[in-house]
Amino acid sequence: MGARRAGLRDAVLFDMVGDGDRQIYQEGNSLTGAPEVVDLVWTVARKAGHGDVFIPTMRWTITDDHLSLQARGIRAIDVVDFDYPHWHTPEDTPDKVSARSLQAVGEVALALVAKQGLGDPADHGPRAPTTISAVLSCVRATRKRGYAMIS
Numbered sequence: 001m002g003a004r005r006a007g008l009r010d011a012v013l014f015d016m017v018g019d020g021d022r023q024i025y026q027e028g029n030s031l032t033g034a035p036e037v038v039d040l041v042w043t044v045a046r047k048a049g050h051g052d053v054f055i056p057t058m059r060w061t062i063t064d065d066h067l068s069l070q071a072r073g074i075r076a077i078d079v080v081d082f083d084y085p086h087w088h089t090p091e092d093t094p095d096k097v098s099a100r101s102l103q104a105v106g107e108v109a110l111a112l113v114a115k116q117g118l119g120d121p122a123d124h125g126p127r128a129p130t131t132i133s134a135v136l137s138c139v140r141a142t143r144k145r146g147y148a149m150i151s
Contacts, residue, residue: 009074009075010034010037010040010074010075010076010116011066011069011074011075011076011077012037012041012076012077012079012109012112013064013065013066013076013077013078013079013080014079014080014105014109015064015065015078015079015080016080016081016082016084016087017079017080017081017101017102017105018081018096018097018098018101018102018105019081019083019084019086019096019097019098019101020096020098020100020101021081021083021084022052022053022098022100022101022104023053023055023081023083024053024054024055024079024080024081024105025055025057025058025059025060025081025082025083026038026042026055026056026057026058026059027058027059027060027061027062027077027078027079027080027082028058028060028061028062029061029062029063029064029066029067029070029078030066030076030077030078030079031058033066033067033070033075033076033077034066034070034075034076034077036075037075037076037077038077040112040115041054041077041079041108041112042054042056044108044111044112044115045108045111047111048107048108048111049107050104050107050108053101053104053105054079054108059082059083060080060082062078062080062082064078064080065078066078079105081101084096110132110135113132113135114132118130118131118132118135
């Protein structure tokens with residue numbers, strides 16, 4: 001394994017980022033395996049006006065999906081808000097989701113895509129979006145459909 005897929009350099013896993021406390025700390029395995037990506041995300045968040053949400057301090061070290069990507073040579077990080085008291089309890093219900101939190105994280109994600117670029121369709125497939133407008137069209141279609149799909 002260890003070989004990177006053509007064109008894929010970085011990956012950002014957004015996990016459990018919708019609760020109302022709006023404090024996302026840096027994750028330990030991300031800082032160890034891809035510190036430059038952590039720095040990029042937190043810098044973009046600060047510049048996008050969300051430095052109060054993306055706290056530049058390590059709080060947790062978590063084993064999650066980003067480690068599988070790191071093992072394959074992809075600089076992957078986990079952007080996770082692990083301070084969520086309702087996680088995996090009967091109280092973990094949709095009413096705990098905060099639109100403000102999702103808005104902040106969504107703005108940072110789009111700012112990252114805009115900063116890093118969308119890549120070459122030759123590397124990502126002929127139907128890969130090539131503009132931010134096309135990305136937003138994909139997001140709207142996913143929302144309408146209710147699930148993500150690769151075709």
